[in-house]
Amino acid sequence: MKGITAISVQIWILTVFTLIANVALAGDPAKLTGKVTDKKTGEALIGVTIVVQGTGKGAVTDVEGRYSMIVEPGTYTINFKYIGYQTKSVSEVAVKPTAPTQLNIIMDEPKSEELREVVIRGSFKQETINALYAAQKNSAVVSDGISADLIKKSPDKNTGEVLKRVSGTSIQDNKFVVVRGLGDRYNTTLMNSSVLPSTEPDKKAFAFDIIPANLIDNITIYKTASPDLPGDFSGGAIKVSTKDFPDQQFLELTLGTGYNTQTTFKDFYSGPPKGKFDFIGFDDGSRKLPAAYSNVKNNYTNLETSQKIAISKNFSNTYGETKDGQALPPLSVQLSMGNSWTLKNNRRFGYIFAVNYGNSQTLRFKQRDAYLNTKEHTYSYHDEIYGKNRNLGSVLNLAYTYGKSKLSWKNFYNNDFNVNFTRRNGFQYDGTNLTTGVYSLNNETTQNGLFNSVLEGQHRLKSEKLRIDWNAAYGRSYRNQPDQRILAFFQRNPDQPFFLHLSNENSPAVNSAGRVFSNLKENIFSGNLNFTMPFKLLGESQQFKFGGGKVYRDRDFSVVALGYASNANGGSGINIDLDKDVNPGNIFSNANLDKYSIFLARIDMNTKDYEGIGDLSTGYLMLDNRLTNNIRLVWGARIENYHQQLKAVNQKTQDYNNTDVLPSANLTIGLSEQTNLRASFSKSVNRAEFRELASFRYYDYENEFIISGNPDLQRSINSNADLKFEFFPGAGEVLSASLFYKKFKNPIEQVNKGNDVLSFSNADAATDFGGEIELRKNLGFISQHPVFQGLTFYTNAALIHSSVDLQGVNKKTPLQGQSPYLVNGGLTYASSNNGFSMNLLYNRIGQRLRFRGEQEGLDTYEKPRDVVDFQISKKLFGNAGELKLSIADIFAQPVALYYKYPGSDKTAYNAGNDKVINAMKPGTTFSVSFRYNFMHHSSK
Template sequence: MAQNTGKITGKVIDQKTSETLIGATVSIQGTTKGVATDVEGHYSLSGIAPGRYTILVRYIGYQAKSISDIEVKANAVTPLDVAMSASATTALNEVVIKATYRQESVNALYAIQKNSVSISDGISSELIRRSPDRSTSDVLKRVSGTTIQDNKFVVVRGLSDRYNTASLDGSPLPSTEPNRKAFSFDIVPSNLIDNIIISKTASPDLPGDFAGGNVQILTKDIPDQNFVTIGVGAGYNTKSTFKDFESGYRATSDYFGFDDGSRALVSNFPSTDRIVNNQLTKAQEIQSARSLNNDFSIYRSKALPTQNYQVTVGNITEIGKNKNRFGTTVSLTYRNSQNITPNYIQRYDNYDYTSQLNKFSTNIGALANFAYSFGKSKITLKNLYNRILDDQFTYRTGSNTATSSNDNRFYAYDMLEKGLFKSTLEGDHGLGAKSKLKWNLGFSNIINDQPDQRKVNYKQNNAGDPYIATVESLGKENARLFSYLKENIYSGKVDYSMPVGLFKSSTLKLGVNSQYRDRNFNARFIGLLADRSNQNIDFDALLQRPIQTLFGPSAISAGAYDLQELSNLSDRYNGHSYTNAGYAMLDSKMGEAVRLVYGLRVEKFDLDLKTLDPTKPEVKLNTTDFLPSVNFTYALTPKANFRASYYRSVARPEFRELALFSYYDYELLASVQGEPNLKRTSIDNADIRYEFYPAAGQIFSVSAFYKRFQNAIEPNFDDRNSTTTISYFNSKSAYVYGFELEARKALDFVNDSKFMKNTTAYANVSINKSKVTNPDDGITRLEKTRQLVGQSPYVINAGLTHSELDNKLSVNVLFNRLGKRIFLAGGARFSSVYEMPRNVLDAQVAYKVFKNKGEFKLSATDILANNYNFQYELDGKPYIPSGTGYTFRKYNIGSTYSLSFNYTF
């Protein structure tokens, strides 16, 4: 009989603040069935026979509410959030407010939308499900004022990734990149997300080191009912699938996200000192060279369709008479893709190159979340593991007039493994009527392993001449890179909130938190160079060998090559940092319409970084920052707010930005190097916003903001030499200002037909302006001032959603366009490189089958397939720095069409 019953579940919240109400009683009228809400305000009425019911919700100091016309179906969950209003009188006579199920669903959604503390934007799991987005990075570009760079790094309000922070399940996310301060959001699969909130203004309980946005990602924990969901999918790319795909050595384990170890240096490989100081005999050199993976073969196949598989299991158990809940959500995901980027054009300095990029990518992920809710407490343990293996083979041809070569044939074998493990233990406890204690312990581990990045170039001096391998000198652009980054983050925080007798009503919130980061980075640049002293080798013939046999066993065994290594002790560093913070804030209702959230956050930051080079000083940063903030909200009407805020925040240098490690980026054709004298950035931020909620799930808002930076951290480009060096500097001042507009509205205002009621249009537009002054460091740059790197002057997102057949059929069309933004800042010889605007159109059609247990999704991504186009510009006009024209980079990744099926048992 229990298998034929249903549930009513939801949250009980305060109408004015959206705070959850702990210990509210929810009962079904006419029965003895009832429960109390837990520490999250959640309730669950289970074992209800199918039919229509009325529930009664009571809470001390609030008007009771009766909600009718609640339909319960067999083996289904009926969601219902309830918004309660405080009693206007202390009279003993109970006043019961009456509402229907539909009315209350709308009422609660209004309250949640309208009562956030700070100016924020977000996206729910339901909207994520209706989009073709597969990763968190795809999802984020739908949020107002947010764009994604390189398909994985978030840019909020035109501020690059280094000015944004992120947290997962309440604890901070580390930087996943070895050469920049950024979190790669493509690591987190979108279907594991419960919701995402981007706070664009600060409150004292948020970390103080952001200026653009604080991205908060919450994964799923306690499900509403038991389920098992299985999903499979396949995708076709117009530029890649079934086309000729080239790659280097491939191990079977690559398909599962792990290198099999055959690329890595063997455990007894000679140390740097022994190689650099010529302490190896020729026999030892030969033995060491043979231990390297010298398979430079080019393997050709047809690119397979993209594959996606997922299994998710949810379980909930009610324990004891009090219906304590224990919930589990476990998910495994797998994705494999083989993508080709043909005719990848690069023009820079003396280079005029055309490449084909072939990327083999595997992503595996696991989520295991456990939660126990009992009385007024809840304990959760959330674990996320994700691993990405990207193996890219690049074949590049073209001229380089700097080396007097007529043509080049460049081969790059570049495999990168990125792994993230994150575990968070959290407690939430209700103390008394409205007091709450919340604590959080987190651990994160990031690895970034690049075993044996190999690059070889052949040059042709004159037309008709043979191609000669350039393996007679060692440089970072001509060496095998073995690098490994590992970082651990330990974090903890405690928050306590309690009501205080101030103004009409106030809540005092106090908290402390601490974070410790420990990073270790190691890199070795090793090469095999032609040994001209060996009289037994025909080097003219050797260096004309094809790439497959250039480092063949016979040549190595004959002693044709010397084993050499670039020695730079600055290429190895370790660093650690402590961030300790405390805050106090008041959330005050000063009347029926006025709400003020204000307070102070104090952060103490200590950083130590040192390389293995004893001649280089240890980098130390030690700062204490007082970060005030105030958020003012005035309820103009029950459906409209006016908001204003001010806050101070900081941006601290990342380990990589401080380390002297120099890395040659063969895609940028430049070296990237840190600057140990960087200072932290101080930012003053101001915002105003008007928001109007015409109906549930609908919004119209307009915002304006201004940010002023002291010691802004920006990239510094020195292009006076043949190889450009990218470093970092503190500008004296910089500013950003702009406004955002967002609208989401059902089209029933056109006419009241069912079609229009089921159709919703939305759009968000962001207009931004920024200015930064280049450093006065003796380099006469073409540009004295410019906009911030990564800042788009405008961003447009728009969409149209429609549902039919009682929500069995849904259609979603999405559009995105962003204004030209600086990709590389200009130097003395070259102007800034701008990424030009492109139109992106995505669509999805979904249809539910098998009594809504199964769903087919047909998705199309980047339907228009506009070119990615990067070009030199100076004073708003195309700039030609050399004979290669004004194009810096140009390529096209094509459109992707995918079909997936999900079934829930």
């Protein structure tokens, strides 16, 4: 309660403060802004003088090469002057009061001293194109990304949906990123240059669906390593940057709602209880483990039966179900605001603040089946899953530049609250003509949260011979699952009632009649310090970069698993029939606990608390060499020492300590002004997560799996090689093709041990290789008609092959999470004034291995599905407002997992031989949103 109040107070104080700031410090909207960079290196140029010809007005670029100035509306010629560079004069720069005019400039050193006084002249349009080319060409590594502008033109609501548009990237479970066919464990995530903790308790993964898409400035996926990037990735390092200085003052309110064909206005059910703060996404404590049990939990097993029954009466009798009317349309609200000011002596201050709230309901129908390796059917379940989701998030970013320095403080918070109620009906088969009916209920509440705060600094000495940048960050993630309640009834034949079977306290089963309480908290402290020293060699600009960092993680995880048991019938257990007097809502009433001698028993195999520590120390040396005018080599090595420790009650402390030297080299050859050829090599590492090393078991009700850790896991050492060709035919256009190869030693895989028990194991080795292509092309070459001028076609695709060696045998099956192919495509239209746009998007992934089976025929794959989305948007009220209409997942094909049996096609699902074990249809979602900027200035 105190935490909720504190968060609410902070949000309101910040809201009031920023509203007052907006009103009191409102600025003139007629602005000219941009960034000035070096043509060869892409480095920001500091101290460039910008003069608006004929006005006497001017500015100087800051530590990031950025400038901003207020001018009267009109069309101007702008001059850019910098010592040692050719002066550049840009004409036809139209500055309007409706929105800032952005003019990014690249400047070039002259070939000889005599040319220093030559003035290079160009138009606004041409300089904008040149700047875009330079940004695309000057990346030191193989990377792909997506900008805020492209995000706006898609129907994507969160970062997980955005990432599936990036070349070579797909999304698993709507939130986990897969890069080049490599699952989430081979990727690392950074937000504003700081490493983020895992959001999942059971694996190394970051749930990208918690980051709202409209708060993102850009996303870059680094596909090859450099010494200044974390060494723990082989797929991609995903860097998410939230917005910094706004170009203009804004105060925006966005409202959204929608309709899902499978959920909205359908009958909706839930299970008790409902917390007082569920509507804002926080648990009120009513679901927590009772103090009567907590006070004696270490000695609970030794208590008398009567004492256990008395303690069990303190647990709320919250089984059963209630009808909640019909599912309502979703609601989303976001308030965002920001401004920036140019102060005396070219100092600049800016901020961005946003708070968002979402409320939605989902109804999913899932079919869950299981088979033996002989294809014998063991069970068939049909699940109705009713979900309520509440999301509350905020961003506060402050930035200040002065002289040749910049300081910024970036904060991100998100809280995701889900309450799921599942009703299951089905049958279990025993290999004979006998079947057992199954009826069960599951109530599950999950609260996930993430807070990330980063303080960053950039400093350039006056001599420009040393550049320093640093950051210090704190992150906290949490996952609270209070009182998951599972209750299963069985029926021997159709003319008999369903019954609940309770065994004695020596063998209670959490998946029959159980309650699970789990809580995960993780803190991550990190800091990095980098030094860059420019120098000249062979007449070319060079850089020597070195630095180091520290990442310290501490995790506290606790889980209590309890199963109902009975000492009736001399301790042999009891069957309790459902009838007119006994139902799921009262079966554990106080009267029935006494009548049937029922009490909660501790399940030690599933109850395990542990504390984890991860201590990473890093250092690196890197050279960025221009060997000739068109050849660039970025090379060096990174050293990482990682100490990991797990402490669990009554178990030996698990200690892991490794030091790895990770070299890398990235070679870029500029074949022309528009083309690059890139080659790279690197070594990287992949380490086991805390949960993968912890040996306790966890029951996953929805997917009917038991998940167990393995304390004997080793880290994986990986070698990576890439070759990429890039061609930039026009502004915002690209044609690229790449090849990659990866070799893994001791890769970590999740394995089905049989009986649906999933654990983690090291394979001996694995290889992963493939190719990617990307095309983005404006269709204006077809015709000069405005429609074709506004149309852009884009596509990216990847073909990937991998194989894994297990126990000395090549299994000829892919790495876990790897797809043999993936395709993204789209056609987008934007009018000449950007007042109207449309976007049609397509995504498909090939079958991918979800879980590896130790037994032949137990490999589990995910079927391919075609995802088509469409969005249309229109600016209104003089561009102050924007209306968006979106249709997501038009085909709504089922998400399905299946067992692949010997003899079937290795690359596709075979209906006659393979068996679907898990299928769920998501439905199509129609969304509408309206955004209005209250600070927008019309042109009137």
